[in-house]
Amino acid sequence: MQEFFDFIVQQGDKLAEQTLTHIGLTFLSLCLALLIGLPTGILITYRPKIAAVVLAVVGVLQTIPSIALLGFLIPILGIGSWPAIVALFLYALLPIVRNTYVGIREVSPALKETARGMGMTTRQVLTRLELPLALPVIFAGIRTATVINVGVATLAAYVAAGGLGEFIFGGIALNNPNMVLAGAIPAALLAVLFDFLLARLQHLRGLRLRRVALVFLLITPALSAFYWLPGGISGGLMVGFAHEFYGRADGYPGLARTYGLRVTPRLIDQNLMYEAIYRGQVDLISGYSTDGRIKAFDLRVLDDNKNAFPPYEAALVVRQAVLNQYPELSKTLHLLDGRLSDAVMTELNYRADFRHESPEAVARRFLTEQKLLLPPTRKQRQGRIVIGTKIFTEQYILAEILRQLLDNRTTLEVVTKTGLGGTQICFNALTTGQIDLYPEYTGTGLLVILQPPPALADSLKADREAVYRYVSREFQSRYKVSWLAPMGFNNTYALMMRRAQADRLGIRSISDLKRYLGDKD
Template identity: 55%
Template sequence: MGIAGVLQTVPSIALLGFMIPVLGIGAKPAVVALLIYALLPIIRNTYIGIIGIDKHITEAAKALGMSKTQILFKIEIPLAMPVILAGIRTATVINVGVATLASYIAAGGLGEFIFGGISLNNTNMILAGAIPAALLAIILDGLLSIIQKLDFKKLRRILMGLPIVLIVLSAFYILPSAYGSALRAGFTPEFMGRQDGDLGLKSAYGLKIQTVVISDAVMYKAAFSKELDVISGYSTDGRLKAFGLKILKDDKGIFPPYYAAPIVLQSSLQKFPELEKTLNLLAGKITDSVMTDLNYRTDYLHQTPERVAKDFLLKNKLFKTPRNGSGGTVKIGSKIFGEQYILAEIYSILIKGNTDYKVETKTGLGGTKICFDALLNNQIDFYPEYTGTGLLAILKPNPKLITEISKDKNKTYRYVQQEFLDKYKIKWLAPIGFNNSYALMMRQKQSAELNVNSITDLKNHLDKN
């Protein structure tokens, strides 16, 4: 019980992460993690159920000459079965919720809809995953409550058929592995649902590749360890350099410009008059190569965002000692990847050194929807956003307009700047300078071996094989 209790305290996402070096990505690590999470309620209820049996019953069984094994299986387990099944019901409901997180490591499931919806600012997608998951938990709990009321002889017959059910269910994970292309791709939930993502790859390139949905937190490592051949990455990500990956040329231009800039509530600019001028100190200061290097230091060298941010500001003569002023508190938000942590920390240092405002950072807010909703609800004053995300994930204009403006970074910026101001009273400040667009990536060695240097080359290679 002690071991099961300790395992239960490990956060579910961390537990899934620990499984990857041992079992890779996909269903196997997810199943093992779910098994570990099921242990504590089942073990605890089994123990409580057995020790709670009246001692007179077990003493009578001994007096009749029954062995310890006979007492366990013919007396104790049947009498404890209602309590044991209560533990199984608890474990089942817990595991339905935890199972949605398995989509982070390419195990599929309803979590793909939930995390895709969070990333794409799509409430319907979130509900499409959350409602069935809730219903599944209720249905399974109801079925187990019926089983709990059966007598032990009937229950034993059901348990005897359980191995057959498990074998049939396992086929759902075995059969798909026999299908698909020679190469395997891993795309993030957000990438899967975007026109400048998997949808665009299919419509513009006709790309057909065996695909799994995976979190960007683990997909680079999965590509490096040859679990995946192609991934949807970000053009300024430091793990490109760390894991020896190559960006495939987007020769049909489906990825629009993703120039980063802080987006700020108009009410916050009025409340903090010095804020806009301070944030614009960073305008044009970070190029693609500089951002890639900063990301490399956090992603691969494991330096803290605070250290990376301070070193950058010192190098560019933008660092000032914090004033420790007594002004109002500026709340900075960020999404849940390294680049955003760095930018949030840079802005925090700039505000503390150039104004009398205090700073509160709310980092790791998840996808676009969470950050944007937090901004609209005045939970944060600003966060770094990307013009392509503002265009496609938030504004969502008609496809014709997207095609017309997305080829030009200045047109894209001017459009999102005006629309955000009109619709949401949110101002896009001057761009920071770098373009962190989506990109398809392969290992450099594999790219050279297959002679695949562009997305069209990848499509042609798949067609031949």
């Protein structure tokens, strides 16, 4: 609890800024929804046939899961404010259109006829009778829309549109509950507050209701003005970092310490960053060094010439017992040593992710090109080995390479068990004997499994080989698990730019970037 308050105090400025952005985003989209939704709701009361269609359409929009809706909008609108505003606008539309329509329809037909009988025109019946009587229902709709928007607006951080979601996403990525709460609690309080205020408004009557409603309609655009996105541009470059990278000690903070680099990034989901840099919406992103999109989008990975990022060299971790039991296993697996460079792994990821080739096909082509497969022979299978993986493409490809290789060259029966969630799940499966081996990364083994004192971790991480030696020794002595030799690639954090731009600016390494930004400042 104390830690939570410490966090709030420490991050007070940021929290205030995110809260205002959040309110602004909520009301900006609400404002648009009112501008479109109220007239639509009114118009369809005159056209009952169209009404059914319109209500069905806005109803369907409402049922699209919010993440999916953002997903649909990103190809059209890219990342940043627009997809967030449009998504929130679409969500707010249903309660406003439907309640306007229902509110007006519920006004008694006898009253409407009386109004006409007294000589009111259609417009006068609308403004003097129908709308005032529908106001409580319309406000119930606005209230629903506002509460929905406050909630959904947390997802804006997914597409670099700011708001309290930045803490929530960051907190989840960093496994920092205090950070999650620092975003979630203010968001919940905002929802409760707006719900309460609008509920009171809804219960006013007569002239007072009409006046307060007018004031509300004037305030909404004013609250929208809170929505402006701070930061993003540094020395002429728009920077977009993943929440995890921005907060994690071995990510941006380490980078800033090592190179003295200072940028104010927009925060964005790590899967969307690549798309965003490709579209030119940002110029510099954080990423992973073997991601297939590096090739797909022709990105330049900036050389980490001062080793700011810890090494995450891929190697197989195997239970020692299995190695002892099947001598041919070790011999075969060592065939892969050093064969998978960063470039090769990136290429394989690219084939699977962008060419939509199956991991099996990608693995077969790789093994064939490397001439690692022998002509198939009929074998008597003896013994059984289980290969595990975490849940991402690179791991699936590696597992498939291992399966085909072992199947081809040994008499073992090979089984794969893919998609074992995170590191901890995979590692537990290994130590309990449910699986016999899986591909792991040295940095992960160090920081997630072994968790040495920070001082030791810091001293190790500048040196790849030191990290590898440390994890092999510790895994062997603590868990009876053996690290085979590194396969050759290092899937670590990396800064990336579009190749063309990087070439034009003469930036090849992070030091170059620092120099470029320093010159600008």
